[in-house]
Amino acid sequence: MKTLLRHIILFLLLAFVSLGALHAEETEALDVKSFIFGHTSDGYCFHITEIKGKPVCVWLPVIVHSKESGWHCFSSKHVCELREGETYQGFFIAPMTDPKHPGKLMEVSASGEATRPFDLSFTKNAFGIFLVCGFMLAFFLPAAKKYKKDPMATPTKYQGMVEWLTYMVLDGIISPSIPKSKVPKFAPYLLTVFFFIFFCNLFGLIPFFPFGANVTGNLSITLVLALCTYVAVNIFGNRHYWKDILWPDVPLFLKFPIPLMPIIELVSTLTKPFALMIRLFANILAGHIIIMVLMALIFIIGGMYGAGLGSATSIISIFMMVFMTALECLVAYIQAYVFTMLSSIFIGMAQEGEEVES
Numbered sequence: 001m002k003t004l005l006r007h008i009i010l011f012l013l014l015a016f017v018s019l020g021a022l023h024a025e026e027t028e029a030l031d032v033k034s035f036i037f038g039h040t041s042d043g044y045c046f047h048i049t050e051i052k053g054k055p056v057c058v059w060l061p062v063i064v065h066s067k068e069s070g071w072h073c074f075s076s077k078h079v080c081e082l083r084e085g086e087t088y089q090g091f092f093i094a095p096m097t098d099p100k101h102p103g104k105l106m107e108v109s110a111s112g113e114a115t116r117p118f119d120l121s122f123t124k125n126a127f128g129i130f131l132v133c134g135f136m137l138a139f140f141l142p143a144a145k146k147y148k149k150d151p152m153a154t155p156t157k158y159q160g161m162v163e164w165l166t167y168m169v170l171d172g173i174i175s176p177s178i179p180k181s182k183v184p185k186f187a188p189y190l191l192t193v194f195f196f197i198f199f200c201n202l203f204g205l206i207p208f209f210p211f212g213a214n215v216t217g218n219l220s221i222t223l224v225l226a227l228c229t230y231v232a233v234n235i236f237g238n239r240h241y242w243k244d245i246l247w248p249d250v251p252l253f254l255k256f257p258i259p260l261m262p263i264i265e266l267v268s269t270l271t272k273p274f275a276l277m278i279r280l281f282a283n284i285l286a287g288h289i290i291i292m293v294l295m296a297l298i299f300i301i302g303g304m305y306g307a308g309l310g311s312a313t314s315i316i317s318i319f320m321m322v323f324m325t326a327l328e329c330l331v332a333y334i335q336a337y338v339f340t341m342l343s344s345i346f347i348g349m350a351q352e353g354e355e356v357e358s
Helices: 002-020 032-040 124-149 157-174 180-204 219-234 239-246 260-305 307-350
Strands: 045-051 054-059 061-066 070-075 091-093 105-108
Touching: 032 260, 045 124, 061 105, 124 157, 124 180, 157 180, 157 307, 180 219, 180 260, 180 307, 219 260, 219 307, 239 260, 260 307
Parallel strands: none
Antiparallel strands: 045 054, 061 070, 091 105
16 A cells, blocks of 8 residues: 555656646646636536647536526537637536636527526536435445344444444534434434535545545535534424523523524524534635645746746645645544534534433
8 A cells, every 4th residue: 555655646746747847938827716716616527637738528417497598408518618709509608717607607698698597517516416425325325234134243344444433423423412312313414414524525635537526615515514504403402492592591681672682692593504614615625725726836837937946846846735635634534523513512502401411
């Protein structure tokens, strides 16, 4: 394993030194913003490489509904390879420099105005979500079936690994924060959200197809995850929880006739999931951006100062990128841990009045 890792690092080092050695006249000016956000944002295809100037991509299906022409379904190749000013069936992808809809599919209406259609396309993030869900089913279900078939049988090494991972989250995060009687009710959700976030974070660090989708670095994804926790906290909160929000134990003038404290408490129910959403999104996106910036430095310095300094920058950048990638593997676990831990605490607080396991 160590030998394989050394070979991989050596290969990447040689590749980036070669890239950094490109002469200034042979290197086109790099659009740093499009380069970075083109890789960290959602997209309609997986760009793998270029051969003789032609992109090698995995094209994903585009599914949109136009107000003027109805439903359309076609390969993203038709819109990803368009030149500036061209359209396919009236659609095009806005450039990353577009201030309103960077990288999004746009429609040219009959009046010539560019508008957003109803977009249900199978994008990189959607593909990444299905990939992670499929991996989780393939990873956990075989162990569950073996336990169901013969609960008293000696667990295999695979079952032992799955059991260890599960109880690491259950006993280390969930049980200390939620009343013992309520753990079976909320554990399935919390276990699912932990492993979903963890595998999404890890798969996003692998830079080749079918991985590489920045799922948890997308605000829409973290918003949905935070809303799930919000529902689990507030829909299933008991009467003690809602009493402390609507009629807290404070002096009467703070809640009547002007319900100052109830308003503050209601606002706090929204700030908790908001913090979950922003924390996960910002940490994952920031890590990806740092890695992409280190990569962009190779092309920028190589193009500005030539082969010598470009090669030196390549060596420094590649080692920094390896370090940052290793650090991001740790962050992948930490962010899944923090999101699950805070969700468990919020859910446990909503079950106030129940005995909490120490």
